[in-house]
């Protein structure tokens with residue numbers, strides 16, 4: 815899906831149309847700010863979970879999210895920590911499961927860089943989120 819942003823220049827008195835990338839659900843990617851989080855579509859199988867997850871998903875919440883995501887797309891990316899090129903999800907388990915059940919190959923993620931110390935990972939291997 816193509817989308818365009820309009821850039822007006824007050825100094826030059828001109829404007830131009832510039833295509834920007836859109837994600838699979840039609841929501842544009844945001845540009846990474848230096849040092850800040852990056853918004854990216856990641857394949858579901860690339861996202862692992864950190865250790866602190868203890869409770870199961872609420873099936874009713876997942877069902878509601880599936881319906882909503884189908885209708886209006888994912889409105890809020892899940893939070894992901896990148897440690898040495900490996901992605902760990904630490905929020906958004908219901909959104910993640912809704913994407914899985916809908917058969918969507920990717921999910922929009924807000925990615926921050928971290929270290930093993932921040933995540934407290936005991937080994938290189940992690941299991942998939944949720």
Ligand code: ADP
Nearest residue numbers: 875882883886887888889890905906907908909
């Ligand atoms: P999760 O475990 O994914 O965080 P919650 O039920 O706790 O699930 O919260 C749902 C979150 O999903 C909310 O933060 C809400 O803003 C977000 N969200 C993103 N896209 C949608 C959507 N299309 N419909 C409803 N909620 C959405």
